[in-house]
Amino acid sequence: MEVNDILKIPKSDNPRIVIIGGGFAGIQMAKMLDKKPVQVVLFDRHNYHTFQPLLYQVATAGLEPDAIAGPLRKIIEKSRNVHFRMAMVNEINTNENTVYTEKGNLQYDYLVIAAGSKTNYFGNYENLKKAFPLKQVPQALDLRSHILQNFEQAVLTSDEEQLNKLLNIVIVGGGPTGVELAGAIGELKKHVMPHDYPELDLSKMNIYLAEGLDRLLAGMSEFADKKAQQYLKKFDVQVKLGSMVTEFDGETVTFKNGEKLTSSTLIWAAGVRGNLIKGMPETSIEKSMYIVDEFNKVINTENIYAVGDNAFMKSDKRPKGYPMLAPVAMQQGENLANNILRKINNKKLKPFKYTNRGTMATIGRNRAIAELPNKIRFGGFFAWIAWMFVHLIQIVGFRSKIVILANWIWNYFTYDRGTRLIIRPYTPPKVEDLKKEEETDR
Amino acid sequence: MEVNDILKIPKSDNPRIVIIGGGFAGIQMAKMLDKKPVQVVLFDRHNYHTFQPLLYQVATAGLEPDAIAGPLRKIIEKSRNVHFRMAMVNEINTNENTVYTEKGNLQYDYLVIAAGSKTNYFGNYENLKKAFPLKQVPQALDLRSHILQNFEQAVLTSDEEQLNKLLNIVIVGGGPTGVELAGAIGELKKHVMPHDYPELDLSKMNIYLAEGLDRLLAGMSEFADKKAQQYLKKFDVQVKLGSMVTEFDGETVTFKNGEKLTSSTLIWAAGVRGNLIKGMPETSIEKSMYIVDEFNKVINTENIYAVGDNAFMKSDKRPKGYPMLAPVAMQQGENLANNILRKINNKKLKPFKYTNRGTMATIGRNRAIAELPNKIRFGGFFAWIAWMFVHLIQIVGFRSKIVILANWIWNYFTYDRGTRLIIRPYTPPKVEDLKKEEETDR
The missing domain is CATH 3.50.50.60 (FAD/NAD(P)-binding domain)
Structure with missing residues (x-):
């Protein structure tokens, strides 16, 4: 070597x-x-590991990136035979x-x-390039700022069409990411935004979850599908089954059957x-x-x-x-x-055997669905507690566990989302602009 | 009206x-x-208030933005006669x-x-446009990513000149921001980076603090100046007094007296x-x-x-x-x-009277300088405790207080900086690139 x-x-x-x-x-x-x-x-x-199952909580102002992203060098810190290169x-x-x-x-x-x-845009990226993906931390931060900026703009708007565009959110994909994201946005609408935006009529905000199949959470049981739809209804999420989105120009969402929805926020969680x-x-x-x-x-x-x-x-x-x-x-x-x-060591290899420890999805506060491999299925508050516990166990690093737990406790009891910050990338001023400014100032 | x-x-x-x-x-x-x-x-x-005195801790991977930036709508949440417009x-x-x-x-x-x-670039922005300012959250995040990216690049470098460029950091401005920033970077070098980068020879990293006057912390006493210089020495910071930086092209720092230093990181904290x-x-x-x-x-x-x-x-x-x-x-x-x-109410107005409650500056862990208005001056560990206490009291919002305190405790006992993440803005792929990719994949 x-x-x-x-x-x-x-x-x-x-x-x-x-x-x-x-x-x-x-x-x-x-x-x-x-x-x-x-x-x-x-x-x-990247120089960090991303805990993707909670990425949607960064996008919905529930967590900062440090909660779900752990520096890779920290993870291998004590390994002398493991080398990281970005x-x-x-x-x-x-x-x-x-x-x-x-x-x-x-x-x-x-x-x-x-x-x-x-x-995965399924070969249709050209018509969907304005959609928001949600696979990486920078994408989640971009989406967070976009949603909050739309709210700030909505405060200044009375035109009905314009309001729909700013407030409506369409999520494509009825898998765990889409369902959990829809629940989190539903919670924002119901519990967080009313405090922040007393001047807004939030009944004008529609949250749609569009799925091409005729059910949600296709990887889980029918019980999970039924429960998910029931819980999403509590958070005012309108589930559109058998609905394929074929185009999004940043203002209008077009479905395969010709139906159109006005929205400037289409989140693409339809597949990878x-x-x-x-x-x-x-x-x-x-x-x-x-x-x-x-x-x-x-x-x-x-x-x-x-x-x-x-x-x-x-x-x-x-x-x-x-x-x-x-x-x-x-x-x-x-x-x-x-x-x-x-x-x-010239020993006999062992074939891969998958141990299914169950699957879960959470929908807003107090509600989740859990399915254990022995076909035990349950929903509601205890599933929600179990969901939190399992995610805290899985997340890498003791620091992230503390940060997430502390944020969850805070968000739960205060109905607050501490990270609702619109942070756009810094771009240095142009020399001629600053020169002009310096001349005008004295 | x-x-x-x-x-x-x-x-x-x-x-x-x-x-x-x-x-x-x-x-x-x-x-x-x-x-x-x-x-x-x-x-x-912005839609948030920035607690600027701790901005440098965002730039040095000690805190995430949510610790020092509080949503303005949260601050006025219960006020029905106060309206915020971004x-x-x-x-x-x-x-x-x-x-x-x-x-x-x-x-x-x-x-x-x-x-x-x-x-404030003092009319010299044209020659300093590659310098990093530190007045806003996006600037602090940009600086954080830049420093960490340089470290990742330095791992792959053996050329001495190139290493100097990547690892050297020049801070301009001997006021509280410059001094505290220099201390924080000194701490990174001494306690954090050696764990993360065992492959790097950190003795190659030079931290310079350049100040045009012949002393530091001009707003404080000579005692503060002396102590600051003494503490900075402990963190290997080289203080250059009477040194004016006149040019920075992204690779070389040029001083007024003609001296040059190699560095790709010049932080401009010389004034506002x-x-x-x-x-x-x-x-x-x-x-x-x-x-x-x-x-x-x-x-x-x-x-x-x-x-x-x-x-x-x-x-x-x-x-x-x-x-x-x-x-x-x-x-x-x-x-x-x-x-x-x-x-x-047609009452008599009261003229402004400033109550000076004292000034402080911290330099790395365990060290700070405090000056009370009655000319009581002290440095060291107790000043550092006082510095933390005063900043926690001042920061707006209970959530930020908890987040900062928790981070400080974590960082202190683990010698870790949890937010050392390189996060660059998300830019969507170009249609033709993704098309080509989709054609190649199957």
Whole structure:
């Protein structure tokens, strides 16, 4: 293994495992491989891990980014054999066992693709480019400022059409993200905004949740669908089933059946697709994922693995593979880390086995839906408590746990959202503008 | 008083007080005038109040914006006679008693200019446009990301010159902001970055504090200057007195005496100047401030007042007026609010009297300098405790107090900075890029 002079990876006699992506699978692996006889290099384009299940709470002014984003260097702080490099991986050369990053190239003995997924516009991005995606922290902050700015503008508006445009919010996608987001916005409308905007008639604000299928939470039971619709009604969310959005120009939302809605806020939570990286064999790709065997090894490769949202592990029992969920990613990461260690020690590998610990979704305050694998299903307040508990357990880092818990307690008892700040990027003034100003001032 | 149709200010028989700016003076006045027989309209270009004394802790990854920025609507939430409009005031028409904002015009009975100050480049902005200012939340976030990005880049660098450029930080201005910022960056270097970047030789990182005068903390005693220099030395900050920076091109800092330093980070904390608004009489302006009488009324006007950083209240005793400090702004706001009420009731006005409760500056952990008005001066640990206590008392809102205290406790005991996140603004992908990607994926 060469000593890498560009990426400054120290010399090591141990095999090098390169992990692309510091998501759930990536950091799980980095932690498992800590102090093991391997060298780990973790790449991510951000310097932090994002706890995506709570990203919508950043978008709805419930949490600041530090609550759900943990610096990756903090996570691997005590690992001397794990190295982080902030870089985007652009290409893989499978013949030379090399990844090409924007900062430099690096050889690997084992490569793990844990690059996660991005917003899926299903080939229709051209007509949806004004929609707000919700997969990254900067997107959530942008959406937060946009919604609050619209409220400030609505205060100055009496034109009905204009008010609809500013206040209406359309969410596309009836999965957990869409449902939880709709609940959070419903809570904003019902409990937070009336205090902030006594001058606004909030009955003019319509929240729509549009889903192409004829039900919500397709990954869960019919009980969950029924409960979700019931809870969303309490927060004045209008659920539109069998509704496909085909176009959004920033002012009008157009549905497939020709229906139109006025709104300047369309949030696109309709789906994700895996981040593919250039250079992988065409034969190993299906549905924007890498086809993997039961050990997460990408087919038609020797030493390349894909996990989580990047892995398509189909079997007779699961022809569609596993759902794109954090627990799948974490468990695959854990199993793969152990398998690589077994392989190095010439031990027998263990196939991936998914342990479904249940699924949950929360809808506004006091309401959630929980489904355990033994078909126990419950909704309401206790599901909500369980939802909070499970998310606090899962979030990475003790500091984030405290920050989130403190914010939740505050938001719950005060009906307040502490982070409703409109923060737009800083752009320095132009020289001629400031010169003119300095001349006018004295 | 007309009913304003554009800015949607409700009809009222009470006199209307328009306040420009939700800084220390502005919110103090809004609070004092709550439930009084006046109508108050508060304008600010942001929807939040910024606690500027702690802005440098956002820039150095110690706090998130929600700790120091409080939504203005929250502050006036229970006031039915106080109205907030997020708008920039562009011009004042003193003949028509009208302010022109970007959103619409509004008449006033009393106008209060509390617009605060901005970074002062002393006419040299053209040569300093690459410098980082530190007066607003977006600027602090930009600086935070810049510093952290430089560290990530430094990991990949062995070229000595390049390392200097990435790691060196030059702070211009030996006032409280510059001194506190230098201490915070010194702490980053000494206690935080060594954990995060074991691969970096941090002895290559130089922190310079440049000040044009031959001393630090010119507003305080010589004792404070001496102590500040002594404490800064503990954090490896190199103080350069009598040093004027004249140019910065993003790579090299040039001093007046011809000396050059390599750095890509120049933070400009050398001074501020009042935000002037178009349309005020020329004769009432001096040194970018409005000349006011002892009741904060702007000279040569009838019903226009200026407070805080916008007011130049000179007297024989204080030919230079009052310092641009938060306590001055708050006390002037309080006195003016009472005076306007007195005026409405035809009572005798009270001239402004400044109560100096002392000044403080902190330098890294465990060290601060405090000066009480009775010439009691002390430094070290107890001054540091006092500094924290005073800032927690002053910060607006119970939530911010908790957030800051919790962060300080965490940062102190863990030597951690939880918000060291590189968050750059979200820019949507271009249609052609995403199309190409979608075609390549399958």
